[in-house]
């Protein structure tokens with residue numbers, strides 16, 4: 283089947299993208315790694331020995347960065363609806379985060395140990411219809427915030443990708459009430475045309 287103009291344009295753009303080229307050189311599984319690298323540079327998210335939960339982790343670009351930063355004494359627990367090839371130092375749980383069973387499996391894996399950082403890059407498959415995509419995306423960050431609020435230790439941090447649109451402001455207000463300091467970031471590696479932004483929330487009030 284002939285490729286549509288838009289998928290051809292996507293492929294051309296993908297292979298000429300500086301972050302795609304750089305990720306191939308650096309051995310990262312996705313260009314998304316550079317978003318987290320940039321957020322970490324600005325907001326000092328990681329320290330060796332931390333426990334990190336990575337939601338929406340596949341194919342593993344963020345988990346690679348997290349495992350590298352927390353080192354041998356740290357722990358990274360990652361989850362995605364899709365399968366992900368293993369990464370040293372990362373425990374992976376596959377499943378749909380909107381299902382209670384997956385939430386419970388993650389909670390069991392954490393087993394009450396204090397979590398320093400929750401990172402969520404989850405995004406639904408986009409249909410292109412805002413009225414369908416935006417509620418789905420907001421539901422995922424709602425659930426991510428809910429989990430972060432249950433597992434973070436006081437003073438812990440939360441990073442989430444969120445799409446600006448309906449539901450964003452009330453969600454942000456919830457984040458602001460749960461954390462001491464909240465900033466909105468648009469990393470260079472995030473495509474300008476995308477409505478995605480990253481919320482960095484520090485100092486969980488517990």
Ligand SMILES: C[S@@+](CC[C@H](N)C(=O)[O-])C[C@H]1O[C@@H](n2cnc3c(N)ncnc32)[C@H](O)[C@@H]1O
Pocket residue numbers: 311312314315337338339340341342343344345361362363364377378379380403404405406407422
């Ligand atoms: C932008 S990608 C994440 C990229 C990843 N952070 C990286 O660096 O490689 C978004 C991910 O969210 C996942 N996702 C979407 N809906 C989900 C759901 N209901 N439960 C779990 N993961 C989900 C997708 O499967 C996809 O892998």
